[in-house]
Amino acid sequence: MSDVLLLAIDTSTSAITVALHDGSSVLAEATTLGARGHAEHLAPGIRTVLDRAGVTPTDVTHVAVGLGPGPFTGLRVGIVTARTFALAVGARVHGLCSLDVLAHQGVVSGAVSGGELLVATDARRKEVYWSRYAVEPAQPGGIRRIGDPTVSRPADLDADVVALPTVGRGPQLYPDVWTAGILSPGELRSAPVLPGSSEGFGLIDVSAAALAELVIQRLAAGDPVDEHEPFYLRRPDAVPSASSAIARSALG
């Protein structure tokens, strides 16, 4: 693809991750791991990748964002940042299920090379967000999602699902459930594998470089990738009482 400058953002996992991609390779990437303040770190991260690549905001032609599922507050920061940036510079907005990106990371890193894989991430409240994927080299990103992303208690997953090679934080959080599917420590941090990338990525958190690569591949395959509504998977009424406290309670 020519004349492409894609800004990629994901805030669905504990990484606040940003990358720039020119359609053939990664130009710059910046990831803050384990940070809590998504809103604090994201905008400086975008400035960092723009500066590193020596481009200006108006050079950006596409903005891609991870749509989760993930903790709501951080997720919204990423999506509203992407939508607003695109509005300001007249770029197109693209959205991807963040679990798809992790599946792509599992394949492109070489950790999983055939059959099926599972992505399971932290949904808090003793649950995981998860999805199954078929590894198919002919597909963009080498993966095909089987079914919709779901939120479940780990113990409620079928044994044959949990036995699949698993990407994401789920196995680390619930080692009593993932007794077979957990990848070895060596597989949890890959060497740089994406064209142009100087950084590796783990298989625990989303990498914006991998997100950018997956969007570019899907666009090249003719998929418009133009949905950008968040994957909440839970109704607002179901959030824990600490954060769902009615601000102006009428129960006095």
Added chain:
Amino acid sequence: MTDGPLVLGIETSCDETGVGIVRGQTLLVDAVASSVDEHARFGGVVPEVASRAHLEAMVPTIERACREAGVRLQDLDAIAVTAGPGLAGALLVGVASAKSLALALGTPLYGVNHLASHVAVDVVEHGPLPEPTMALLVSGGHSSLLLVPDVTRDIRSLGSTLDDAAGEAFDKVARVLGLPFPGGPFIDRAARDGNRIAIDFPRGLTSGKDRQHHEFDFSFSGLKTAVARWVQLREQAGEAVPVNDVAASFQEAVVDVLTRKAVRACAANGVDDLLLGGGVAANSRLRALAQERCDVAGIRLRVPRPGLCTDNGAMVAALGAQLVDRGRTPSRLDLPTDSSMPVQQVQA
């Protein structure tokens, strides 16, 4: 054509997604998308519902504001945004959007205090603020008396509510009376057909030691309980509840205390100008009684029109423009939100 900086303001501290644009002291547009209908069935604002609504409304509201004002984003001189106080998750949507705009457009960013914005907004309606101004801010989340020597950097709190905010009391009493949420407009309407001296409800912190220790503080919790008990006794006796009289008498108790203390605060501090702000300032009886008492005391009263009293983006833009005018330092891109930002802090 007036001059001055072209500033876009974003407000998402509660359930209104507000985007306003001003040029200097001229209001160009005030676009608001509200999720209040989605909260009505819960009897109050549910933070997660509000945050989801902000995400949906943010970009469309920015687009609408620009279209209606005939302004291109590229023409903006600065972006201002509410950094606090407010609901944490709701604030984050607005702040993230504002940062993204400022970064993409290369404009300065000003993270500002929601309460200071409620004071600053009146410049677009009634011109520059006298310095100092006394401000009475009353809403569902706040009830404060503020001495404001300079809205861009010097705001002093004289008093605030010790328990419920005034608007909160309206919501709770509306519920007792079987009126819908939000309670303010419905109680205001019912009260017009009621007798405001029918029932002598208590005036919190207005006598004896309470008054000495809390001269400019408020308390509406006892009033709310007194109304609930009064209604309950009527119901237990099998008598009809005179909703209009209860509404009028309750409302009178609230606005009597608010205006009495505000006028006294002006006198005690030698201030000749009183400004009303916040959603409760849309209450017709509060406006009328404040005017009456200010006239008697020789105080000039300023009340923005109701649409600028409730939460909106124009007030944030208006404060932003004043910060630009006075050369205040912009915020950094790693600006945090602060859900309990103190009123003395104008900028984040």
